[in-house]
Amino acid sequence: xxxxxxxxxxxxxxxxxxxxxxxxxxxxxxxxxxxxxxxxxxxxxxxxxxxxxxxxxxxxxxxxxxxxxxxxxxxxxxxxxxxxxxxxxxxxxxxxxxxxxxxxxxxxxxxxxxxxxxxxxxxxxxxxxxxxxxxxxxxxxxxxxxxxxxxxxxxxxxxxxxxxxxxxxxxxxxxxxxxxxxxxxxxxxxxxxxxxxxxxxxxxxxxxxxxxxxxxxxxxxxxxxxxxxxxxxxxxxxxxxxxxxxxxxxxxxxxxxxxxxxxxxxxxxxxxxxxxxxxxxxxx
Numbered sequence: 001x002x003x004x005x006x007x008x009x010x011x012x013x014x015x016x017x018x019x020x021x022x023x024x025x026x027x028x029x030x031x032x033x034x035x036x037x038x039x040x041x042x043x044x045x046x047x048x049x050x051x052x053x054x055x056x057x058x059x060x061x062x063x064x065x066x067x068x069x070x071x072x073x074x075x076x077x078x079x080x081x082x083x084x085x086x087x088x089x090x091x092x093x094x095x096x097x098x099x100x101x102x103x104x105x106x107x108x109x110x111x112x113x114x115x116x117x118x119x120x121x122x123x124x125x126x127x128x129x130x131x132x133x134x135x136x137x138x139x140x141x142x143x144x145x146x147x148x149x150x151x152x153x154x155x156x157x158x159x160x161x162x163x164x165x166x167x168x169x170x171x172x173x174x175x176x177x178x179x180x181x182x183x184x185x186x187x188x189x190x191x192x193x194x195x196x197x198x199x200x201x202x203x204x205x206x207x208x209x210x211x212x213x214x215x216x217x218x219x220x221x222x223x224x225x226x227x228x229x230x231x232x233x234x235x236x237x238x239x240x241x242x243x244x245x246x247x248x249x250x251x252x253x254x255x256x257x258x259x260x261x262x263x264x265x266x267x268x269x270x271x272x273x274x275x276x277x278x279x280x281x282x283x284x
Contacts (some may be wrong), residue, residue, distance in 0.1 A: 001192035002142035013241065022045075031085070032278050033061030033094065033222075033256035039267050040065065047075060048085075055089040057272045058279060063095040063256045064115075067228050069104060072111050094254055095161065095216065102145045103239060109153035110163055117215060118254075121158045121190045125174075130164060136174040140181035147186025158188040158216065166199030175199075189213050191250065192258070193238055194220035198228055204242045207250045217243070217255035219278065230259050232270045234277030244283045 022230075034054060036043065042050040043066070054062075064082075066075040074082035074096070083093045096117050100108040111118045122143070129135045145161060148155035165175035179189070190212040196203045207214060221231045221236035233240070257274045265273065276282050 018107040034059045035063045035256040035258035037065035065097045079111045083115040097123035105149040109155045133170045136177040160190040163199040188215040192218040193282045212251040213252040215253045218258045233274035241283045
């Protein structure tokens with residue numbers, strides 16, 4: 001499938017090689033990323049085929065979910081080899097979901113830097129760490145320490161929310177503790193628009209309460225039915241136009257499409273639907 005990126009490159013090359021033609025102006029290509037957790041099953045079946053298909057759809061930014069601390073690889077490949085594979089397809093690796101602790105952070109961030117990542121995101125808080133508010137406070141303290149190590153390695157460290165951080169305990173919410181007790185210079189947040197919604201917040205209003213704290217969006221939709229299942233972006237209930245309207249307030253630098261599970265469409269069908277919606281949306 002010929003995608004918009006290939007069209008722009010072909011047009012630019014043709015114009016450059018023809019002195020008699022008038023100058024052709026092109027609009028700047030949108031950067032539309034994908035969190036690779038979305039296609040994890042496809043990757044297990046055929047890594048190269050999966051990446052080729054994503055490039056064919058038009059994605060041009062990637063976030064990994066397959067880093068292994070034990071052997072320092074991304075999906076079985078050394079950091080530079082993995083990054084070069086994606087870069088060769090026009091899909092640079094900009095971020096990675098990686099659980100790390102202060103004692104493992106140096107290696108994690110060194111490998112991420114070798115792969116060219118700009119961000120490393122702590123993807124999920126295990127249940128024992130979120131039993132009470134003290135657990136969230138201890139986590140915030142730990143995140144500040146990890147963020148210091150990330151900064152030394154030229155990486156931006158952040159945390160990805162789910163819905164459980166919005167549950168009240170002891171009169172407080174975990175998400176509010178994490179935002180209040182992490183240093184913005186050391187820790188950013190990857191705002192998952194689906195989970196914020198499921199947690200009971202309006203994403204755009206939540207962003208306004210915490211300006212500058214959300215440098216990455218996970219763009220994920222929710223079906224309109226009561227079961228609140230995952231949906232291809234643009235087919236569900238989430239108002240992405242209102243959210244992107246406050247992206248500068250959020251401090252958003254990049255975003256990644258993500259869909260956790262599927263039921264109506266194949267993963268490739270879903271991610272293509274999401275891409276087409278965002279690529280055609282005037283507000284992106």
